[in-house]
Amino acid sequence: TQRTLVLVKPDGVRRGLVGEILRRIEAKGYTLVAVELREADEALLAEHYAEHAGKPFLQPLVDFMRSGPVLAAVVEGHRVIEGFRSLAGATDPTVAAPGTIRGDLARDWGLKVIQNLVHGSDGEESAAREIGLWFPAL
Ligand code: GTP
Ligand code: MG
Numbered sequence: 001t002q003r004t005l006v007l008v009k010p011d012g013v014r015r016g017l018v019g020e021i022l023r024r025i026e027a028k029g030y031t032l033v034a035v036e037l038r039e040a041d042e043a044l045l046a047e048h049y050a051e052h053a054g055k056p057f058l059q060p061l062v063d064f065m066r067s068g069p070v071l072a073a074v075v076e077g078h079r080v081i082e083g084f085r086s087l088a089g090a091t092d093p094t095v096a097a098p099g100t101i102r103g104d105l106a107r108d109w110g111l112k113v114i115q116n117l118v119h120g121s122d123g124e125e126s127a128a129r130e131i132g133l134w135f136p137a138l
Contacts, residue, residue: 003033003074004081005130007119010068011106013037018071021101021118024087030077034135037069047133051126060112072134081127084120091116 006025008018026032040048045062052058075084089100093116096103106117121127131138 001076001078002080002124002127003076003131004084004121004127005119005134006073006075006084007134008071008073009065009115009117009119010070011064011115012117013069013071015105017105017117020105022071022073024101025073025075025084028083028087030075030080030083033074033076034138035071035073036135037071039069040065042066044133048130057113064111064113064115074131074135074138081121081123085122088116088118088120093117 008021012018012021022032022035042062045065046053049058049061052061077083087101089096089102091102091114092108093102093106093114094108096106096116098104101118102116106115109115121130
């Protein structure tokens with residue numbers, strides 16, 4: 001079986017969408033292994049977003065991710081990495097397909113950072129790395 005790291009970003013927590021997002025994950029049949037509401041610090045986020053080092057949206061993204069609490073979760077199931085990204089939909093919520101978390105619940109607010117409610121690991125290597133960062137005890 002496989003595990004992935006899911007984050008409900010500060011926009012999702014602020015808008016009261018934690019329950020709706022976890023509901024979709026559970027309704028799909030995946031299992032919650034660990035869940036924690038917390039405020040991420042700059043060092044954690046710099047590591048989490050290491051692949052985006054040097055990109056113009058990195059600092060606005062990190063500032064946004066520090067604007068309020070984040071719900072971090074480890075989710076388990078066969079092919080859950082691919083499966084959660086399918087549930088989440090495309091990065092840009094304007095064009096994310098209806099039926100997906102981003103397509104149904106997010107939109108473009110004209111801000112410097114794309115506020116798209118959720119993060120999901122994009123492969124086995126990043127999942128292992130991100131779970132180690134957010135849940136070192138697992
Ligand atoms: P995550 O699951 O959050 O990692 O989304 P993703 O894998 O669909 O996107 P990616 O890893 O490429 O980017 C991480 C996050 O950075 C996105 O979810 C957006 O919040 C933000 N982001 C990505 N690309 C852009 C961009 O071109 N401009 C801006 N402003 N933000 C971006
Ligand atoms: Mg990504």
